[in-house]
Amino acid sequence: MRRFLVLQLRPETEAADEEFGAFLQRGGLAEADVHRVRLDEGPLPALSLDDYAGVIVGGGPGCVSDPPETKDPLEARIEADILSLMPEVLARDMPFLGCCYGMGILGHSLGAPVGKGRYGEPIGGVDCAVTEAGAQDPLLAGLPGTFRALVGHKEAVEALPDGAVHLVASGPCPFQMIRAGANVYATQFHPEAEGVNFASRIAIYKDRGYFDPADAARLTAACLAEEITVPQRILSGFVRRFRV
Template structure:
């Protein structure tokens, strides 16, 4: 049985570990069915072939692909370059791929679509997401309600649909919440893996990273506790079920 490759871009160990646990839980996966690589701590093996895996999942992170080279730390630039180096091989083989938050920027950059901070960034909170006609027919969204809430918090976003892609989920403040390229390459702007507990932890970890005024952290944590965000995790489960 092939394993799933999980690439993580978060340099904060607590956030990375919690994100990995969320992927396992949402997908119903045991750790031995995954190959986890924390790109902040280890390089991407040069000989790594994504086609040898059941699928590739890319997590989120505090970086932005739209930052100018001089605005990126050396670690950020190295991590981003490692992920981008893998995407041509994913693209060439239409390898099952699910990029989460940062992952949609990575996919957009690879496909030459505009990714920027000027139009569709969303404050930390929940987004009102709606399936498009293409989304209602897509197997990765099987069993999803037509409208659902999802956790978001991002400075940049896709500003146009990448050429050759299907628009699967839209939102009032950020139109491209989920897209598919080819038949098996997916990306979401929201965090499909995160439940309220995981997102609450991230708020604490990233309170000084510019996503929100630090003094709003307690109010945002209360928002998480009062939210009803459950549907997005089905996307992870569907991905594992379909390709595993």
């Protein structure tokens, strides 16, 4: 079986390890099933996409819409590395699942506007609705038409990229899940996360501008109270569909 390539964009070891564990657990993966690359530890290594069943990209504190001169140098290099892979992913129609930051990466790569002015969402749960096109998508087949998911992002895709398919929406953020081609997906919500994961991330990122640090305890309690079950079925469905 070919492995899945898991690319992580988080510079914080605690956050990266927690996210990686969530990908394994909720995706139904063993460590032997994946090639994990933390881009904060060094440049994107030489690799061939022929070696992988699919690519999974995690979240992170960076924003593709930030002006270049304001980007942290490490986050700028991480972003440039993942963006450098996207033309081949799109040309191949390579199985790809970008999570949260991965939505901005895919949207930017497809030429869509990505920004902070319209559809950012605070930390917490949100009601998501599957579109008509989404109901026909193999990753969403058999899932309920509405579900709860965990979100927390400053920027968002502001218009559907040309040629992309709109799969899932929410009231605060219309583009919660999209697809390019037949196999390239991105979600604005976190398909790997349950409340316990967000509780950890709230502690790690409380000073990164996502929320008032004084609200950390309230947000943690709210996330822990959420019952999140459907998003992880999308992640595990991606793995099952493309496992070869």
